[in-house]
Amino acid sequence: MRTMAIVRRVFKQMLRDKRTLALMFLAPLLIMTLMYFLFQNNTTQVASLGVHHVDQSVVNVIDTKNVTIHHYDSSQARKMIKQHDLDGYLTQKNGQLTITYSNSNPTNTFLIKASLQSGLVKLKMKTLVTVTKKQRAALESQQAALKKLTAAQTQATVTKLKTAIAQAQARGDQATAEKLQKQLKQATATTSSSTQSAKATSYTTKSHYIYGSSDxxxxxxxxxxxxxxxxxxxxxxxxxxxxxxxxxxxxxxxxxxxxxxxxxxxxxxxxxxxxxxxxxxxxxxxxxxxxxxxxxxxxxxxxxxxxxxxxxxxxxxxxxxxxxxxxxxxxxxxxxxxxxxxxxxxxxxxxxxxxxxxxxxxxxxxxxxxxxxxxxxxxxxxxxxxxxxxxxxxxxxxxxxxxxxxxxxxxxxxx
Amino acid sequence: MATDYVIAKQVRKHFGHQQVLNQIDLTLPAGMIYGLIGPSGAGKTTLIKSILGMEAVDSGTVKVMDTVMPNRAVMAQVGYMAQSDALYETLTARENLTLFGQLMSVPKIKLAQMIDYAAGLVDLTSQLDKRVSGYSGGMKRRLSLAIALIQDPQLLILDEPTVGIDPELRQQIWTELNKLKDTGKSMLVTTHVMDEAERCDYLMLIRHGIALAEGTPAALKQQYAVDTIEQVFLKAGRMQDANDGNR
Structure with a gap:
């Protein structure tokens, strides 16, 4: 009874205080809405990277949608970053790449770091692929030579066997002829195998999410x-x-x-x-x-x-x-x-x-x-x-x- | 009525090192207006709160309606008007009165009638549905008094009831208080205003937590051989200071 009198009073007071009501009911919705838009997956963030004397092949792989490349003629990273408001600066001396981060915005530092790393990995893969290709070509030519050799050898064996068979048949030695025929069959059979080469498996990923989705x-x-x-x-x-x-x-x-x-x-x-x-x-x-x-x-x-x-x-x-x-x-x-x-x-x-x-x-x-x-x-x-x-x-x-x-x-x- | 509404005996109370009440005796019989006068900080409000049971006394006893205080149930029989207007400003006067009526266990069917009675007594009937935030200081004071009257209590404890109320209305309120007294109710009133002290049936002068003097206004004036209560007050105070100096 007395408790309810207090409850009624609290309700009356709150209902008359329109501002507090609005704060209580609308402010959370407003903040939620703001947060919803703020924390959406953000892919439009772009970091600016200055480069100086870097191999074009390297620049090409770093140049992603998250990093824009600017070319400059100075190797003074610190100065150029300050002057042009860059997030990072990449220079090259022989095979050595040197990157300087402004690091005023850790997100941008991370973007450059990520695309530099993935770029370099890509580059390594590429060289690896060319090397493998060359090796494969060499291997293949060797194989061809080998094949030729075996083919010639087989041919020789075959002709030899064939003459032997003919001789045996001419002699009327049926048993030897049959044995030789078998050998001939074997010799011709080996030539048709061992021409398949291994094909590299390419992996694809398929993602499943237990909770939520890819969104x-x-x-x-x-x-x-x-x-x-x-x-x-x-x-x-x-x-x-x-x-x-x-x-x-x-x-x-x-x-x-x-x-x-x-x-x-x-x-x-x-x-x-x-x-x-x-x-x-x-x-x-x-x-x-x-x-x-x-x-x-x-x-x-x-x-x-x-x-x-x-x-x-x-x-x-x-x-x-x-x-x-x-x-x-x-x-x-x-x-x-x-x-x-x-x-x-x-x-x-x-x-x-x-x-x-x-x-x-x-x-x-x-x-x-x-x-x-x-x-x-x-x-x-x-x-x-x-x-x-x-x-x-x-x-x-x-x-x-x-x-x-x-x-x-x-x-x-x-x- | 045969019983005394309030009996306080040898009440002592201290806050920290300060002795706020020092061996106060107070007896309030039925049908009397009892005045407590004294300067600010004399201990009047502490005495009132001890009687209400909101403060626990260090020693001595307080009985209200023959019940040792503090006691929650007895509070329903006491109408209290605090020194500061403790009102819910976003509510209307009627809602304030309704709330306190419900808290004081006024039966639902009697509540509307009691609100009209209490509001009429303090001349607020026409303003009942206005929000308290729009009230003047005097109106708030009157509403506080109406709230004290809402359950038609036998005992009223009024802490400076007429502060900020114009002389006309003060006159009316005292007339009402006297009417209430005639129906057997008792009032314990604290005041600064000396002409109000004259209207009380019995007075107690408190200073530094000590009851300096008590008696009917006439007896006090006679005792100190002066013409007004104000002079009694001043004289008693000087005597107390002189005694303290001798100690």
Whole structure:
């Protein structure tokens, strides 16, 4: 009853605050859209490479769609890069290639590096192929000579045998003639074999993707983590600031001068703001799935459930953290401390590869568990059983923080 | 009524090294307006919060309606008006009153009637559906008073109720408070305004957490041999300072 009075109040206040509503519901969609376009597979990135006195064959193989070649007459790489705003500079001295990277943009450095490497490999292959071809030609001529020789030899044997047969037949020695006939057959048979040469196998690759497709982009991989992050961030901010407002305007203290239980206030907040978190989650998830045609492998209900739990953790954390802030400004100061680090442990950087102390930090971040569960559901189609542990840990966070909040309100009222 | 609404005995309270309340005794019987006067920081608000059960006392006991405080259930029988207007500004006055009515367990069928009664008492009936953010300081103060009255409590604790209210309305409010008193309700009022102190049935002067003097206004004036409560206040203060100097 009293809890519902608080819930109704939270709803009324939120619905009247149009800007906060817009922030909560539209900002995630806006950022998602931006990210969608930013993280599309980007093939139009072009690095500029200056070359000086490099063999044309080398230049030809490096010149790909990701690298544009400019020819210059100076061997001073540093100077030319600065002067012409190049990403790299390639010079050659005899057989030695020297590349200098500007490295002001690591992506471009990588593009040049990649096309230089693949170009050189191509070049090596080419020389290898010509060498093999020459060898093959030599081999073939040898083989031809050999063939001629064997042919001549066989011919000789055949004529010899034929005369022998004729002689034997003339003598009337039937047995010897038959034996010789057999030998003749054998001699003619050998000539027709051993003319096939080996043909090189050329490999082709066929790719299969267990999760996603060849169109999978960075965006799709990290979308689940970002879904969780947005809900976490906005709910943390809004619940934290609104409870802070209650503290600073004295309404919290005034509420506690009524027979309401401390737990009823917290529950009212959880239900009230939790409701808005649900709307936000549904809106964001449905938007990304329908507009960006994101392939959702698992159940959408599990996505909602995980996000709701994350929102409740964010809610209780926001309320808890607001205890340590004296103004909205101080509340904002907690964002870089509490919220931003969570995104690093949400799967953007693989946690398994982190130093052990960093892994330990990851395991105290609610978003780590939330993002793990979301990624598993969205990209691998994990079921409730697979993500159950993650969800339970989130519930644990929520319960502990709720307890702390209820106890923390003793500051304003002793019972 | 035979029982006293508030009985505080030997109440002590300190924050850090500062003794905020020092052995305060206070008894508030039914049907009385009890005034607490004293300078800012004297401990008036702390005393009120101890009576409400929002602060725990270090020693001594506070009983409200024969129940040892702090006690959550008893709070429903106490109407409280805080020193600062703690109102939800994005809500209308009616919504504020509804919220606190629900929190005070006012029955649903009685709620609309109580809102009209409380709003009428503070002359806000015509402004009920306006948002509080558009209210003047005086209107907010009156709404706070209306909220304190929403569950028709027997005991009202009013922390500086008439700050920012114009003399005309202040007159009206005191008339209403006296009417409420006649129905057997009691009020504990803190004030800075000395002519308001004169309207109280009983006064307690608090300074530095100590009850300097108490009694009816007339008795106090007689005791200190002065004409006004203001002079009682000043004289008692000087005597306290002199005593402190001797110590």
């Amino acid at each position: 999978s982009t960075f965006f799709e991989n990290f979308l689940p983590a970002f879904l969780g992050f947005f809900v976490f961030f906005f709910v943390f901010l809004i619940s934290g600031v609104s409870l802070l407002n209650e503290r600073t305007t004295g309404t919290l203290s005034r509420l506690l001068a009524t027979p309401i239980r401390r737990s009823e206030i917290i529950m009212g907040y959880l239900i009230g703001y939790g409701g808005f978190a649900i709307i936000q989650t549904v809106l964001t998830v449905v938007f990304t799935i329908t507009v960006f045609k994101i392939h959702l492998v698992g159940s959408i209900w599990l996505v909602f459930l995980t996000n709701l739990l994350l929102a409740l953790v964010a809610l209780t954390l926001g309320i808890f953290i607001s205890t340590f802030a004296n103004s909205e400004f101080q509340m904002i100061q907690f964002i870089p401390l509490i919220v931003v680090p969570q995104i690093f442990f949400a799967g953007l950087v693989p946690v398994d590869g982190m130093a052990s102390w960093l892994q330990a930090i990851a395991h105290i971040m609610p978003l780590y568990y939330g993002a793990n569960a979301l990624t598993a559901v969205v990209t691998k189609g994990a079921g409730l059983g697979d993500i159950g542990v993650n969800l339970l840990i989130l519930v644990g966070f929520m319960v502990v923080l709720t307890m702390l909040n209820i106890v923390g309100m003793k500051r304003y009222r002793k019972v």
